[in-house]
Amino acid sequence: MTFSWNELDDRAVKTAKMLAADAVENAGSGHPGTAISLAPLAYLIFQKHLKMDPQDSLWLGRDRFVLSAGHSSLTQYISLYLADAGLDLEDLQAFRSLKSRTPGHPEYKHTDFIEITTGPLGSGISSAVGMAMAQRRIRGMFDPDAAAGESPFDHNIWVIAGDGCLQEGISSEASSLAGTQKLGNLIVFWDDNHISIEDDTSIAFTEDVMKRYEAYGWHTQHVDWTKGGEYKEDVQAVEEAIQNALAETDRPSIIGLRTIIGWPTPGKQNTGAIHGSKLGPEALAGLKEALGLDPQKMFAVDEESVAHAQANMKQRGEKARSEWDAKFAKWREANPERARLYDRLAKRELPEGWEDALPKFEEGKAVATRSASGKVLNALAPVLPELWGGSADLAGSNNTFMDSEPSFLPQERSSAMFPGDKYGRNLHFGVREHAMGAVMNGIALEGLTRVYGGTFFVFADYMRGAVRLAALMGLPTTFVWTHDSIGVGEDGPTHQPVEHLTAYRAIPNLSIVRPADAAETAEAWKEILKRDATAGLILSRQNLPNPERGGELAPASGLARGAYVLRDTEGRPDIILMASGSEVQHALGAAQLLADEGVKARVVSVPCMEWFDEQSDEYKESVLPAAVTARVSVEAGLAAPWYKYLGAKGRAVSLERFGEVGSGDDLMEMFGFTKENVAKVAREVLA
Numbered sequence: 001m002t003f004s005w006n007e008l009d010d011r012a013v014k015t016a017k018m019l020a021a022d023a024v025e026n027a028g029s030g031h032p033g034t035a036i037s038l039a040p041l042a043y044l045i046f047q048k049h050l051k052m053d054p055q056d057s058l059w060l061g062r063d064r065f066v067l068s069a070g071h072s073s074l075t076q077y078i079s080l081y082l083a084d085a086g087l088d089l090e091d092l093q094a095f096r097s098l099k100s101r102t103p104g105h106p107e108y109k110h111t112d113f114i115e116i117t118t119g120p121l122g123s124g125i126s127s128a129v130g131m132a133m134a135q136r137r138i139r140g141m142f143d144p145d146a147a148a149g150e151s152p153f154d155h156n157i158w159v160i161a162g163d164g165c166l167q168e169g170i171s172s173e174a175s176s177l178a179g180t181q182k183l184g185n186l187i188v189f190w191d192d193n194h195i196s197i198e199d200d201t202s203i204a205f206t207e208d209v210m211k212r213y214e215a216y217g218w219h220t221q222h223v224d225w226t227k228g229g230e231y232k233e234d235v236q237a238v239e240e241a242i243q244n245a246l247a248e249t250d251r252p253s254i255i256g257l258r259t260i261i262g263w264p265t266p267g268k269q270n271t272g273a274i275h276g277s278k279l280g281p282e283a284l285a286g287l288k289e290a291l292g293l294d295p296q297k298m299f300a301v302d303e304e305s306v307a308h309a310q311a312n313m314k315q316r317g318e319k320a321r322s323e324w325d326a327k328f329a330k331w332r333e334a335n336p337e338r339a340r341l342y343d344r345l346a347k348r349e350l351p352e353g354w355e356d357a358l359p360k361f362e363e364g365k366a367v368a369t370r371s372a373s374g375k376v377l378n379a380l381a382p383v384l385p386e387l388w389g390g391s392a393d394l395a396g397s398n399n400t401f402m403d404s405e406p407s408f409l410p411q412e413r414s415s416a417m418f419p420g421d422k423y424g425r426n427l428h429f430g431v432r433e434h435a436m437g438a439v440m441n442g443i444a445l446e447g448l449t450r451v452y453g454g455t456f457f458v459f460a461d462y463m464r465g466a467v468r469l470a471a472l473m474g475l476p477t478t479f480v481w482t483h484d485s486i487g488v489g490e491d492g493p494t495h496q497p498v499e500h501l502t503a504y505r506a507i508p509n510l511s512i513v514r515p516a517d518a519a520e521t522a523e524a525w526k527e528i529l530k531r532d533a534t535a536g537l538i539l540s541r542q543n544l545p546n547p548e549r550g551g552e553l554a555p556a557s558g559l560a561r562g563a564y565v566l567r568d569t570e571g572r573p574d575i576i577l578m579a580s581g582s583e584v585q586h587a588l589g590a591a592q593l594l595a596d597e598g599v600k601a602r603v604v605s606v607p608c609m610e611w612f613d614e615q616s617d618e619y620k621e622s623v624l625p626a627a628v629t630a631r632v633s634v635e636a637g638l639a640a641p642w643y644k645y646l647g648a649k650g651r652a653v654s655l656e657r658f659g660e661v662g663s664g665d666d667l668m669e670m671f672g673f674t675k676e677n678v679a680k681v682a683r684e685v686l687a
Contacts, residue, residue: 003239009047011305012082013039013233014291019081020074021265021287022298023095023102025278030096030104033262033274034072034162036287038191040233041257045158045189046079047309049242053317054085057112060346061324063155064115064131064446068124068171069162069191070105071276076114077102084310086112093299108445108473116445117473120465122168125161125188126435127469129174130442132157132186132252133427137408138448140423141385142338143331148249152328156246159188163201166190166209170465173435175252179217180430182410184249187242192222193261199272210256219248224258231260264290345386345448348476348532355526357383361518366543369581370482372518373539374399376525377452381405381425384529389452390427391480392436397541398454398482402426427451433459437466437479444475450529454480456488457497457538460504467536471510476532483541484514485636486655486671487582489664496659496667501637504536511610514538516566516584518546519556520607527560527611540582542664547588558605562612563623567591569600575682576624578604578645579634583653587634589675594682601682602628609641630685634678636668651685653678 016039024030046052051063067076074095080087087101094100101111105119115131118124135155143151165171178186190209194201210220221241225233238257245253262274266286279287285295294300332339344351359379361372380387381402388408395401408427409420418428429436436453443451460467460481470477486496505512513528513535515521521539528535549555558564563578567588575594579587584605591601604623606612612620624631624645631650633642639652646652655671668674 003048003236005235008305008308009043011302012309013043014293015302015305016043016078016082017291018288018293019078019092019299019301021279021284023074023092025284026093026298027096028278030074030278031071031276032074032279033195033268034069034191034193035074035078036265036274037193037259037261037263037269038072038075038160039078040235041160041189041238042075042079043082043309044235044238044242045160046083047312047316048239050158051155051320052083052085052113052313053321054083054313055317056321057086059321060447061152061155061320061328064128064157066116066124066128066131066157066159067106067118068122068128068159068165070118070120070124072160072162073102073104073106075160076106077111080113082306082309083313085313089299089301116441117469120469121162121164122166122171123438123465123469125159125165126170126174126438126466127442127445128157128159128186128188129178129181129183129435130439131446132178132183132442133181133408133439134443134446134449135185136183137388137423137425138446142335142342144423150327152324152331155185157186159186160191161188162191163193163196163205167205170434170438173430173432174438175213175218176216177430177432177435177439178252180413181408182217182250183252186252187245188252188254190254190256191259192256193259195261195270195272195275197272197275210254213254217251219245219251219253220256221245221253222256222258226258226260231263266290341385342448350529351383354380354383358522358526361522361546363546363548366545367518368540368543369515369518369521370397370399370539370541372521373480373525373537374401376522378403380525384450386449387452388425388427388449389440389454389478389480390429391454392429392433392459393431394455394482395426395428397456398480400452400454400480427453429453433462434466437463437470437477440477440479441466441470441473441475444470444477445473450476450478450532452478452480454482456483456495457481457500458483458488458495460497460500460536464503467504467510467534468507471507471534474509475534477534478528479536480539481536482539484538485540485582486659486667487540487542487636487664489542489662489667492661493658497637498655498658499638501538501635502640505609505641509534511535511608512538513608513611514581515559515607516579516581516605517544517556519549520559520605523556523559524607538581542582544582545585559607560611561615561619562608562610563604563606565602565623566605567603569595569602571600572625573602573628574600575630575632575686576602576604576628577632577634577678577682578606578642580606581635583634583636583673586673586675586678590678590682593675593679599682599686606645630682632678632682632685634673636671636673649685651681653681
């Protein structure tokens with residue numbers, strides 16, 4: 001197709017530059033520089049290449065656009081305005097204001113056509129890797145044999161990243177993985193402007209980025225708008241690079257674009273001052289004069305060029321949608337069984353009777369909850385084809401491997417242990433926890449599938465930023481964190497989580513689920529999949545008792561409500577013993593010791609505080625009656641989260657320091673996580 005670019009396109013780009021400057025000036029704060037200088041690139045991507053339907057932000061066939069440089073949110077908002085895709089001029093005038101559809105950084109679910117929340121640098125490009133991986137997996141599930149470009153499940157992921165994105169370690173982790181995965185559907189533009197908040201990047205960022213990405217296995221190109229001594233926004237050169245990238249189907253592509261930030265703003269272009277603050281009256285007027293616009297007017301858009309851009313996107317969108325609809329209808333007719341699966345997944349429904357596949361664990365036989373989790377995943381694999389995942393190089397320890405499934409790998413990347421298939425199901429993230437979290441977010445954002453990823457709980461520290469973003473976006477990502485306490489034992493305090501339960505419970509919209517035994521582990525997976533929301537599953541390395549249920553002990557199905565009465569007494573209890581995970585056994589043991597002394601102790605299993613807190617007041621009172629003020633909590637971590645249940649008279653058996661070297665059993669005893677110590681503390685509370 002012949003590339004066309006006319007005077008109206010030039011005028012639309014000038015309008016975009018003006019709007020970026022005016023919106024920040026009007027708001028009093030923001031990041032105008034990048035949005036000004038990248039206006040031609042964004043216009044080229046949206047108006048000439050991005051496959052989208054301006055009338056339908058959730059169209060399955062759309063390309064995904066990720067603004068990894070999220071501080072330049074106006075780049076995306078103005079592009080949507082020029083596409084007539086859900087934003088109008090009034091939205092740009094309300095930039096960064098309360099309840100506006102144009103917040104300071106793009107927010108998923110807040111503004112139509114925003115595919116992902118970005119802002120923390122490096123997270124966007126890393127999640128884009130996940131989107132590209134998910135696109136390939138979905139293609140393999142529904143249309144594996146179609147020719148390239150002929151499937152309704154084919155689309156590209158377009159990314160704009162900045163210097164800051166490529167400085168963050170997470171982008172290096174994810175980009176390395178993308179090269180290994182040979183993601184030919186991923187195209188990244190690097191805004192190589194040499195400026196960050198602290199001005200010239202020469203003080204901290206000097207490597208050859210193109211060679212670095214070449215070493216990762218990417219297709220690399222560089223376009224320089226500064227060469228020849230005169231700055232020229234050469235969109236034709238960028239277009240040629242894009243065509244080369246589109247032709248490269250066996251490697252991800254990165255196009256470095258050397259720009260001058262804020263060009264052509266006199267006095268402020270090419271400085272850190274234009275990165276993150278308004279231009280001010282003098283520079284703003286100078287920019288408009290340089291663009292040939294009226295320096296005295298604000299938001300004075302070129303109506304003809306805006307109409308041209310919006311009409312172009314309407315025409316392109318209608319054509320793309322019409323072609324895709326025909327492909328999709330043809331696919332449905334040829335693949336009725338796969339179409340039924342697609343319809344179920346599109347509605348985020350689980351198949352009828354899927355719970356019947358959950359394994360039943362032998363009562364009385366001790367098993368580590370990480371092992372129980374692995375058995376659950378393998379049992380669910382045949383009935384939930386949408387479920388896939390892996391770990392950060394710890395599949396055997398995290399028990400996240402589906403035994404009967406190939407690895408998600410280009411076949412030539414296979415190892416003796418892990419045979420690969422480009423449409424496989426077992427993910428190998430490498431030792432890259434932060435990237436794993438971001439990639440999982442991208443997979444979840446792509447839709448249709450359900451993803452999980454595992455590592456040791458202590459290394460969840462490395463991925464906290466990605467987990468926070470998952471919770472902020474409300475994504476159905478499941479983080480599997482094993483080796484959950486000092487029970488890890490001999491590896492010592494570097495590998496023994498202490499503060500992690502408290503730290504992760506502090507993240508809003510994240511459910512932390514710590515099952516007590518194999519039965520609760522199965523119920524935990526069941527409830528996590530039903531809820532389809534962000535969750536962390538906290539699992540033990542060591543074997544835990546899997547006691548007989550249904551007599552003295554309540555069924556594990558109570559887990560669905562976050563906390564439940566596991567063992568009760570006749571009449572009102574004298575004291576309530578609360579615990580989660582591996583410490584529930586000690587609460588049960590202490591209750592028996594107290595019973596032998598005539599003390600009535602209720603045991604409450606608390607696998608998920610977040611789920612319990614959302615229950616009705618009546619249910620919460622039935623579990624933790626206000627009249628019973630004698631309470632003890634038992635958990636091998638900080639006590640802080642338990643005080644809302646303990647009240648003024650309760651006490652915590654907790655761990656307020658780092659661990660030690662020794663066996664898990666020895667450490668549990670050393671730090672007082674025994675039935676004897678729990679009973680002792682209970683007596684002290686009662687006294």
